[in-house]
Amino acid sequence: MAANRRPTLADVAREVGVSAKTVSRVLNADGPASAQTREQVLAAVTKLGFQPNLMARNIRVGGPDTTVGLVIPDLANPFFGAVARSIEDTVRDRGLTLLMGSSADDPDRERALTDKFLARRVSVLMVVPSVGAGHAHLKTHRATGLPIVFIDRPGAGLATDSVVSSNRTGAHDGVAHLIAHGHRRIGFVGDLPAKLYTRRERLAGYRSALQEADIPYDRSLVVNAHDQQGAEAVAGQLLDGAEPPTALFAGNNIMALGIVAELARSGRKHVAVVAFDDVSLADALEPALTVVAQDPEEIGRTAAVTALARLDGDRSRARTVTVPTRLIVRGSGEQSVAAART
């Protein structure tokens, strides 16, 4: 009942009548040990409920801890959840444990998290960098051999590995799909801040598709929102405007949720939509939602594999891996221009 001290190696050793080192040997399959000693030790371990203190072990051994530090913007965002799961699946075989935290895309929170992770001597640092976060302070750690991988966006001020989606090409293809179905006024609903890498890249893809079709870029068709509710609002405003678009391109999954919700709410079933990043139930909507699907599993896997290779001594140049996106045509991109105008 009282807060008893947890048993230590020494307690186990005392119980058996051997030295601490012998117990350590048995538990780590280090040096030799007689079968009898082994059994006695194991029995005492069970009896006392001994669990080695990993922190104490680690401090002595000196190397990095068997942990991976992972900073993502939001644990509850399905995209990042899928990335995180994939990372975990990949590093689990190596016995690594995940230290996780969400930054809410706040550079200060990101910094606080990475500092904590570094103070815990993580073996690997994986970060979805926030806008405005500098990473120069990580240079010395990188130089010390700590693998650092940026996910979804490149980091600022640090040459290291990163894994991103083919944002520009993907967005281009999604918008081109709309253009192919006759749309010339296509709204872009992007997330914030506007300086966000993914947002900029996807907007660039949007613009390149317009340009290819000789459609002038109309700044008034580009709107922004922080969250789903914001996206609903701006999508509604855009469509209520003087020269409304006949199609919308969603800059990410959250924007897509907002757009789809707003179209459903206002009964505008005939506005064409393509979204960047897949969402669940996309198939069940009417019309089903056409998306530029990302591959979060592959992104997570690649990031983890890259980091583990570095851990294993890979000293090759820092590289940026681009994970391809895939246009999944489901119907919402084919709503007719004429219908949207009604």
Next chain:
Amino acid sequence: MAANRRPTLADVAREVGVSAKTVSRVLNADGPASAQTREQVLAAVTKLGFQPNLMARNIRVGGPDTTVGLVIPDLANPFFGAVARSIEDTVRDRGLTLLMGSSADDPDRERALTDKFLARRVSVLMVVPSVGAGHAHLKTHRATGLPIVFIDRPGAGLATDSVVSSNRTGAHDGVAHLIAHGHRRIGFVGDLPAKLYTRRERLAGYRSALQEADIPYDRSLVVNAHDQQGAEAVAGQLLDGAEPPTALFAGNNIMALGIVAELARSGRKHVAVVAFDDVSLADALEPALTVVAQDPEEIGRTAAVTALARLDGDRSRARTVTVPTRLIVRGSGEQSVAAART
């Protein structure tokens, strides 16, 4: 470039020409320190890029580490993602860091994770227990003062706090909603394994609603699936059967996705549906999906608050907190019986 040793307290002390303890004092705002020393120390810390080794600190201080161990079935499931975010938000103020892992509902993986967390001397252990996982081995840790909270389901073999949804009442209300709209043949699509606490409770709620309405329980209307694809398949089979149900109740969010996808695919728009747990875009479906919404934020917050209270010395009896669910009527529960038969 080479893997230089990371600077230690002693390095900083040497740089400044003071003792290690003085540096420690400055950094932890422990005892006094002259303004000049403080500045010099801080400068040296910056210069060397020193970061205190939290593990070394912790081992000396002796108490539990400033970490929270969290085991959930699947990082990519939006429900658990929302719970995790809420937990993180709640424990962040206390400076606690999250150790996370997914069990995939496998008792062995759960055990491996909790053992690792315990070896790291977490301050708090929060677990969504897997079916078949025993928790008797946690008794000694509980007795030692480690707060343990089970989330979403009670744990087996250990009297400790838990936080669950009002599964039975919620499911009852959802099914009653269908019955109120004339349905008497209501299919239950549940997850697996069938022994899962939430599944059993929700099925019990389903049965109690039937009983209240004098509708005999028909075992053939209860089907199971592991995942969304499985749910699509069994929902299709059920509706293709001899005496198909006119309404379906989804046992969780994943089953809901499967059912909705299947109904959309097969064009059965007139089958009534109520789902346990909300899903995104529920509002945008046609008909919009009526759900028994859980409150993952509140579940996470309650679990964290309970654990922190224990950490602060709360020695009251272990309690189970039930977080209420809420029926959100959106339309899919009101599809008519007649229409479903066509």
Next chain:
DNA sequence: GTGAAAGCGCTAACAT
């Protein structure tokens, strides 16, 4: 096959 001593990086408990 086993043990004793030293030390990992840090801080508690005493000095001064």
Next chain:
DNA sequence: ATGTTAGCGCTTTCAC
């Protein structure tokens, strides 16, 4: 205001 000593729980090193 600062330094010294000891020691957290473990493993390394070297001895037997």
